[in-house]
Amino acid sequence: MKAFIGYLSMSGNTEDMANILKNVLVSKGCEVEMESLDLTEVQSILAYDCIFIGAYTWGDGDLPYEAEDFFEELNEYDLTGVHAACFGSGDHAYPKFCAAVDTFADKLNKRGAHVFHQRLKIELNPETDDQILECQQFAESVYAWVINKKEIEHV
Numbered sequence: 001m002k003a004f005i006g007y008l009s010m011s012g013n014t015e016d017m018a019n020i021l022k023n024v025l026v027s028k029g030c031e032v033e034m035e036s037l038d039l040t041e042v043q044s045i046l047a048y049d050c051i052f053i054g055a056y057t058w059g060d061g062d063l064p065y066e067a068e069d070f071f072e073e074l075n076e077y078d079l080t081g082v083h084a085a086c087f088g089s090g091d092h093a094y095p096k097f098c099a100a101v102d103t104f105a106d107k108l109n110k111r112g113a114h115v116f117h118q119r120l121k122i123e124l125n126p127e128t129d130d131q132i133l134e135c136q137q138f139a140e141s142v143y144a145w146v147i148n149k150k151e152i153e154h155v
């Protein structure tokens, strides 16, 4: 399976999540490409078996500024057949916890992608054993979901 992980991270928390996801996927034998979302063109990620989109939340539940071009570009594509999963770090001190994760999941869904039902939201840095496990289990669940769906589609 080929996976793409695109993320935005200002202080490294979402990036640490992305690295945990990557390590699990690599351990499953996946080929993983990872890059900052402000460098990503939507066209270039359509061929992956699964795309992971990660972002921290800014302002009052807003997307990071650097995510806006990618987010707008999604409007130009039909994502039918694309498998996607969303993740990000946030802070419960703000009223709209990890709202950027939902904004991305909703947009991908509207553009026709299959979006994994669970959204991975971590408080600040994934540093406790429970938080790390949650990230690892998320990657494993998404992996199993994609493999399962692709097998069904190919029957």
Ligand SMILES: Cc1cc2nc3c(=O)[nH]c(=O)nc-3n(C[C@H](O)[C@H](O)[C@H](O)COP(=O)(O)O)c2cc1C
Pocket (backbone or CB within 6 Å): 008, 009, 010, 011, 012, 013, 014, 015, 055, 056, 057, 058, 059, 060, 061, 062, 089, 090, 091, 092, 094, 095, 096, 097, 098, 099, 123, 124, 125
């Ligand atoms: C000005 C500002 C606004 C923020 N707004 C939100 C918010 O609305 N919701 C949220 O969950 N976190 C919010 N955060 C917290 C960040 O999302 C959090 O610190 C996150 O861990 C940063 O991730 P990063 O290290 O990947 O950049 C805000 C942080 C700052 C500095």
